[in-house]
Amino acid sequence: MPRITVTVDGITYEEDVEPRLLLVHLLRDRLGKTGTPVGCDTSNCGACTVMLDGRSVKSCSVLAVQADGCDVVTIEGLGAGGSMHPMQRAFHEEHALQCGYCTPGMVMAAIDLLRDDPDPSEEAIRHGLEGNLCRCTGYCNIVRAVRRGAQEMGQAVKTS
Amino acid sequence: MSEIDVGVVAEQIAESDQISEPSGAPELGRPRRRKEDGRLLTGRTRWTDNLSRPGLLYVTFLRSPMAHARITRVDVSGAIGLPGVVAAFSGRDFADEQGSLPCGWPVSEDIVIPDHPPMAVSEVRYVGEAVACVVATDRYRAADALEAIDVEYEPLPAVVDMREALSPDSPKVHPEGNKAFSVKIESGDVEAAFRDAPVVIDRTYVQQRLIPTAMEPRAVMAETDGDSYTVWSATQIPHILRVMLAVITGIPEHKIRVIAPDVGGGFGSKLQVTAEEVLCLLLARRLGKPVKWTESRSEGNMTVHHGRDQIQHVRLAADADGRIRGLRVDLLADMGAYLMLVTPGVPLLGAALFNAIYKMDAYEFGCTGVFTTKMPTDAYRGAGRPEATFAIERTMDELAAELGLDPMEVRRRNWIRHDEFPYTTVSGLTYDSGNYEAATDRAMALFGYDKLRAEQADRRDRGDPVQLGIGVSTYTEMCGLAPSRLLGEARYAVGGWEHGSVRMLPTGKVEVITGTSPHGQGHVTSWSQIVSDALGVPFDDVTVLHGDTAVAHKGMDTYGSRSLVVGGVAVLKACEKVKEKARRLAAHLLECSPDDLEFHAGAFQVKGTEQRKTIQELAYAAFTAHDLPEGAEARLDSDATFDPENYSFPHGTHLCAVEVDTETGMVKIRSYVAVDDVGRVVNPLIVEGQVHGGIAQGVAQALFEEAVYDADGNLLTTTMADYLLPSAADLPAFVTDRTETPATSNPLGVKGVGEAGTIASTPAVVNAVVDALRPFGVADVRMPCTPERVWRALEGAGR
Numbered sequence: 001m002p003r004i005t006v007t008v009d010g011i012t013y014e015e016d017v018e019p020r021l022l023l024v025h026l027l028r029d030r031l032g033k034t035g036t037p038v039g040c041d042t043s044n045c046g047a048c049t050v051m052l053d054g055r056s057v058k059s060c061s062v063l064a065v066q067a068d069g070c071d072v073v074t075i076e077g078l079g080a081g082g083s084m085h086p087m088q089r090a091f092h093e094e095h096a097l098q099c100g101y102c103t104p105g106m107v108m109a110a111i112d113l114l115r116d117d118p119d120p121s122e123e124a125i126r127h128g129l130e131g132n133l134c135r136c137t138g139y140c141n142i143v144r145a146v147r148r149g150a151q152e153m154g155q156a157v158k159t160s
Numbered sequence: 161m162s163e164i165d166v167g168v169v170a171e172q173i174a175e176s177d178q179i180s181e182p183s184g185a186p187e188l189g190r191p192r193r194r195k196e197d198g199r200l201l202t203g204r205t206r207w208t209d210n211l212s213r214p215g216l217l218y219v220t221f222l223r224s225p226m227a228h229a230r231i232t233r234v235d236v237s238g239a240i241g242l243p244g245v246v247a248a249f250s251g252r253d254f255a256d257e258q259g260s261l262p263c264g265w266p267v268s269e270d271i272v273i274p275d276h277p278p279m280a281v282s283e284v285r286y287v288g289e290a291v292a293c294v295v296a297t298d299r300y301r302a303a304d305a306l307e308a309i310d311v312e313y314e315p316l317p318a319v320v321d322m323r324e325a326l327s328p329d330s331p332k333v334h335p336e337g338n339k340a341f342s343v344k345i346e347s348g349d350v351e352a353a354f355r356d357a358p359v360v361i362d363r364t365y366v367q368q369r370l371i372p373t374a375m376e377p378r379a380v381m382a383e384t385d386g387d388s389y390t391v392w393s394a395t396q397i398p399h400i401l402r403v404m405l406a407v408i409t410g411i412p413e414h415k416i417r418v419i420a421p422d423v424g425g426g427f428g429s430k431l432q433v434t435a436e437e438v439l440c441l442l443l444a445r446r447l448g449k450p451v452k453w454t455e456s457r458s459e460g461n462m463t464v465h466h467g468r469d470q471i472q473h474v475r476l477a478a479d480a481d482g483r484i485r486g487l488r489v490d491l492l493a494d495m496g497a498y499l500m501l502v503t504p505g506v507p508l509l510g511a512a513l514f515n516a517i518y519k520m521d522a523y524e525f526g527c528t529g530v531f532t533t534k535m536p537t538d539a540y541r542g543a544g545r546p547e548a549t550f551a552i553e554r555t556m557d558e559l560a561a562e563l564g565l566d567p568m569e570v571r572r573r574n575w576i577r578h579d580e581f582p583y584t585t586v587s588g589l590t591y592d593s594g595n596y597e598a599a600t601d602r603a604m605a606l607f608g609y610d611k612l613r614a615e616q617a618d619r620r621d622r623g624d625p626v627q628l629g630i631g632v633s634t635y636t637e638m639c640g641l642a643p644s645r646l647l648g649e650a651r652y653a654v655g656g657w658e659h660g661s662v663r664m665l666p667t668g669k670v671e672v673i674t675g676t677s678p679h680g681q682g683h684v685t686s687w688s689q690i691v692s693d694a695l696g697v698p699f700d701d702v703t704v705l706h707g708d709t710a711v712a713h714k715g716m717d718t719y720g721s722r723s724l725v726v727g728g729v730a731v732l733k734a735c736e737k738v739k740e741k742a743r744r745l746a747a748h749l750l751e752c753s754p755d756d757l758e759f760h761a762g763a764f765q766v767k768g769t770e771q772r773k774t775i776q777e778l779a780y781a782a783f784t785a786h787d788l789p790e791g792a793e794a795r796l797d798s799d800a801t802f803d804p805e806n807y808s809f810p811h812g813t814h815l816c817a818v819e820v821d822t823e824t825g826m827v828k829i830r831s832y833v834a835v836d837d838v839g840r841v842v843n844p845l846i847v848e849g850q851v852h853g854g855i856a857q858g859v860a861q862a863l864f865e866e867a868v869y870d871a872d873g874n875l876l877t878t879t880m881a882d883y884l885l886p887s888a889a890d891l892p893a894f895v896t897d898r899t900e901t902p903a904t905s906n907p908l909g910v911k912g913v914g915e916a917g918t919i920a921s922t923p924a925v926v927n928a929v930v931d932a933l934r935p936f937g938v939a940d941v942r943m944p945c946t947p948e949r950v951w952r953a954l955e956g957a958g959r
Contacts, residue, residue: 018300029298034210035203037424039375040457044880047375075203082165088201092193095845098853099680100200101375101424107201126888133880135375135425136680137849138856138917139888 004068008033009077017064024048024059026067027074035076036104039133046132049105050074056112058105058131075104078111087111090149091142098136106132110146119150187689187699188908191845194685199422206421208379208394213450216381217246219443220302220453221436222292222309223462224284227320227533227873228333229313231282231291238308239294244301247447248309250292251279254442259408261498262433264400264653265505267529271341274334274531276498278435284313285333285497286535287875288462290435295443295451318873322471322492322530333497333531340495340529341504345511347586348522353486357477361558367547368943369469369494369867371883372540374679376424377460382440383450388415393437396426397717398677400501400654402709404433405441416441420707423679427857428539429464430679431719432501458878466867467540469494470507472551474514482563482570486522487586489514489551495529496536502543503536504529505652509544509638512587516552517596517636517811518574523586533873539719541857542915545637546922553633553923554930554940561934567632567927568600568609575634582904589638591809592904595837596634599899603813603835606895612817612831620935628830629818629932633924636811639912640905641720644803656722659714660731661799662691662738666783668776670697672704672734673799675715676727681914682846683723687731689842690908694735695775696762714801721810721912724842729906730802737798738775745781745796746773748789808903808911812836814855816924820932822959825951827863827929833895834920839903839911847913851896854917860886861918862925864944884944933957 001016008031015030027033027050036059039047043061050059051073059072078085087107090096097103106129113120113128120128125146126139134142199205234250251258261276279290292309296302317331324330325338332338354360381392389411395401398418406413423430436453443451455463473490493507511525542549556574560567576583578595585591604610609630616628641647644655659675672687688702705711716726739759746764747754750771757764765772773781778796781787785794817830834851841847864884868876877883902909922943929945930938937957941949 020300025299028210033203034207035205037205037207037376038209039377040880042457042879042881044885045375045457075201078202082168084168084198084201091201092197095194095849097197097200098682098849099375099423099425100196100205101207103200104203122893126891130887130889133375133885133887135373135427135857135885136853138852138854138894139891140852140893141849143888143893 002065004065006067006070006072008072009074019063019065021064022060023062023064023067026064027059033074033076036074037101039101044133045102046109047102047105049108049132051108056108075107086152087149090145090152094141094145094148096137096141096145102132102134106134106142110149114150114153118154187692188842189844190689192685192689192699192843194682195688196682196684207376207424208381208392208421209454211381211392211421213383215449217295217297217449217451218299218302219440219451220294220306221290222306222311223459224280224287224289224291226284226313226315227287227318228316229284230316231280231284231311232314233312234292235310236292238310239305242305242308244297245294245305246297247295248292248305251277251281254279254439255281257409257442258438261435261438261500262404262408263499263501263503265502266651267504267508268341268343271504272334272336273499274336278438285533287873288535293439295447318533320532320534320869320871320873322494322532325530325532333533338531340499340531342528343508343526345525347588348486350486350488350522350524353522354477357485358480359478359559359562361476361555361562363474363555363558363940365472365474365551365554366942367468367470367472367550369537370467370540370861370865371461371867371877372427372429372464372467373885374425374427374429377455377457378430378434378436378464379452379454380437380440381450381452382444384444384448386448388417389441389444390417390419391437391441392419392421394423394430395420396423396430396677396679396719398707398709399675399715399717401433401437405438408438409441417710420677426679427541428467428543428719431539432465457880461878461883462535462875465500465538466496466535467537468547469537470547472547474551474555476555476559478559482559482565482573484518484520484574486520487515488524491527493527493529494534494537495531496534497531498536500536500538503538506537506539506544507547510548512589513545513548513638514552515586516549517576517634519576520586534869541854541918545915546858546919549635549637549919550923553635554927557632557927557930558939571632571634590806591636592806593901594636594809594811595899595901596811599811599835599837600634600813602897602899603815603833606835606897607815607831607833609815625821625823627820627822627932629820629928629930631816631818631924631926631928631931633814633920633927635920636809637916637919638807638809639721639915640725640804640808641722642807643805654716655803656716656726657801657803658716658726658730659799659801660727660734662731662734662797664738664779664782664796666780668701668779670695670702672702672731673712674704674706674727674731675712675717676723677707677715677718678723679718681718681723682843686724686842686846687728690728690732691735694732695738697775721914724910725808725906725912726802726804728910729908730800732908733800733802734798737800738796741796741798742775742778744789744792745778749773749781749787804905806905808839808905810836810838810911810913810916812916812920814920814924816928818925818928818932820929820950822954825947825954827945827950829859829892829925831895832892834917835897835899836916837899837901838913838916840900840909841898842910848896850913851917852894854915855894855921856886856891858918858921859891859925862922862943862945864890866944
């Protein structure tokens with residue numbers, strides 16, 4: 001069984017894994033990182049989105065062995081100094097979650113979207129989040145939250 | 161990168177409200193950010209699949225690949241002995257203890273309720289029905305071992321089409337035949353209404369089958385200590401599930417505890433007693449070990465109950481000025497292979513709503529439930545009411561077109577005026593309140609109705625390949641399920657009351673227990689607002705517990721937009737009882753008569769003096785019990801049930817503008833305005849969110865979603881790649897506003913909002929699509945209005 005070394009939310013793990021083990025199941029079943037949920041089996045819904053070396057991936061579509069040597073950040077590891085990340089706060093402020101199941105993936109995808117486009121239009125947000133499905137919100141407040149998160153992250157960059 | 165600090169997050173959540181709202185304002189009507197969010201936003205969730213127990217085993221099910229077949233042999237021996245496999249069973253192994261899945265709504269005398277074993281024993285009747293299961297030490301091994309189970313089937317003919325199913329020479333789904341039930345309702349002289357009617361609109365609409373698709377797939381975990389049982393399930397109905405599990409398995413009710421932990425959406429799909437819940441409980445008992453099953457999405461698409469699936473024949477008779485004389489509705493409703501919890505009741509929930517907001521003298525409704533070899537249908541957001549609303553709102557547009565009237569004008573000529581409430585409709589419902597004029601005027605102003613009509617005329621004149629369509633939907637619905645008396649008359653198996661209790665803790669904090677079972681609706685926040693106002697305690701001093709039958713010991717759970725209307729009011733009633741106990745205690749301590757006290761801002765004060773006792777002081781005095789009135793108990797805690805006398809009737813006006821590319825058939829929503837009247841609003845943020853999400857699901861039915869079975873009964877839309885859930889890119893920003901006409905059937909004046917958006921939006925969108933195409937001779941487009949369907953409709957009309 002291959003041995004992998006992977007850092008998840010700042011902690012380094014060494015794990016023997018079956019080659020077929022999905023990253024999301026490594027996170028959930030082996031490492032107890034259940035903040036990242038599974039919503040489908042065809043990589044359509046995006047609920048399982050995490051950061052892999054700084055870019056968003058759907059962790060149901062990545063094998064654990066592919067994450068060998070990588071740095072993974074999940075929704076549980078966002079934020080600094082114990083605080084929520086500005087994007088998490090923006091989702092709270094704008095009521096951008098209801099059941100909350102898509103939320104971890106939606107927040108991760110939104111943060112990744114802002115890396116390429118720090119000040120996205122509504123249309124850019126809608127297209128940028130196309131790979132993340134939500135059944136509760138109708139996306140209106142998610143779009144507002146991403147706009148707000150972008151503004152707050154922009155402010156943070158300017159003042160730092 | 162550091163881990164989240166729980167305390168800091170809690171402060172951030174609390175802070176956000178301090179910034180946005182002044183303190184001391186009433187809680188009702190305040191856009192409180194949700195208490196639920198912190199946990200959900202930082203991944204500290206309690207989805208059922210997150211949970212584990214020492215020695216937990218994983219369950220997988222082998223499912224029928226055939227729509228209809230006799231099972232001639234099941235051999236699970238190949239699975240036994242494979243790595244990690246603990247056990248494997250066929251339906252026969254549980255035949256004596258698995259019972260039959262329940263139908264809780266036997267709608268008629270003639271109803272046929274077939275036996276529905278959780279795991280098939282001798283015959284399968286839909287693709288996906290469980291025939292065997294494996295229990296193993298991890299989910300991968302449990303899945304692997306399914307391959308080693310050998311099942312032999314003797315194929316039987318599939319029954320896929322409802323109309324063919326009713327023909328005498330159709331193959332039978334069950335020995336009793338393919339008709340599940342028939343119901344007829346008649347009011348007024350329908351014959352007379354249609355006789356010599358100047359206008360008769362005769363239309364047939366197809367409500368396609370939908371897959372509810374809550375984002376959290378179903379999951380169940382069960383364990384036993386040898387005496388009692390605990391079942392965790394992603395369910396909307398922990399209380400009903402507990403009763404049903406006891407009835408089905410014979411395990412005494414008091415030995416079963418059901419917990420609905422965090423539940424990731426339901427929309428009716430988790431209003432069910434499922435095969436997997438029963439079987440996980442039985443597997444835990446058989447093996448004496450904790451077991452968990454989590455479905456994959458493709459498994460779920462096949463085996464989570466589906467929604468809608470009706471053929472609606474509608475005939476409407478009207479005078480030449482557009483006044484409606486009478487309405488005839490004939491439904492065929494696809495039950496699928498079995499009757500599940502409320503399967504046959506769903507079409508009947510719409511029976512009294514086809515007449516909607518319109519006045520008429522005669523109405524006739526008939527419905528036949530039909531068995532087919534498909535997944536059973538059951539409640540999906542709106543359940544019967546979206547179907548009814550679609551049929552009448554589409555037909556009102558057809559009436560307007562026939563008479564050359566504006567669709568809003570024909571509605572105005574027929575709707576109940578605001579000064580006519582309370583109004584008893586032709587179908588026998590009494591609408592307590594409403595103001596259709598106000599909601600419509602507001603919606604038309606926000607929408608820019610006249611300007612869009614002018615642009616439409618211009619595009620038509622120019623022969624623009626992209627045509628503009630305007631769709632109208634002036635809906636009402638009945639929700640807040642519901643008055644137990646009326647449910648009993650409708651042959652529903654249980655009541656519609658709800659329970660709430662309020663515990664005053666010694667430190668003055670408040671613990672609320674509700675019988676509702678939220679799965680995204682934000683009850684913790686809204687109930688806190690209600691209690692904060694009722695008891696004069698800070699919003700942050702209230703906690704709300706739910707979803708565990710050992711904690712919330714009574715409840716009827718969450719569905720049918722009932723939680724606030726029934727459950728929120730039960731909590732309010734419990735608060736009133738707390739206050740009565742507190743008043744007596746305060747009078748005793750302040751040495752005055754209870755009548756000399758007035759309650760204000762959380763304290764009882766002797767009128768005309770400064771003497772007062774706060775509710776927190778009184779809670780502590782009740783706790784110490786050093787000086788209580790004669791005969792008083794050492795607690796202020798109280799509980800209450802509430803059972804409304806009537807349903808509630810939200811209403812509103814939704815307007816949709818679509819651009820239809822007549823060359824490609826592509827439909828794009830250009831603008832969408834919704835003005836809803838859901839009565840008094842507890843939390844406008846939550847209400848707006850419910851409206852947004854509701855509209856999105858209704859739009860999804862209009863434009864995107866359809867569960868498709870082939871002629872052999874194979875489901876073709878088994879994944880999210882095939883079943884098209886709309887993404888952010890597929891939907892516009894919705895413009896929402898409200899009018900507020902309080903309900904008179906409950907003391908909060910609330911009406912319920914969970915389903916309104918879904919009920920209203922589907923006809924608004926399809927009316928807009930048809931409106932765009934009408935100059936080309938198109939009078940209907942079947943849902944979902946995909947580019948292909950729209951293009952074919954144009955071709956078929958010979959444009």
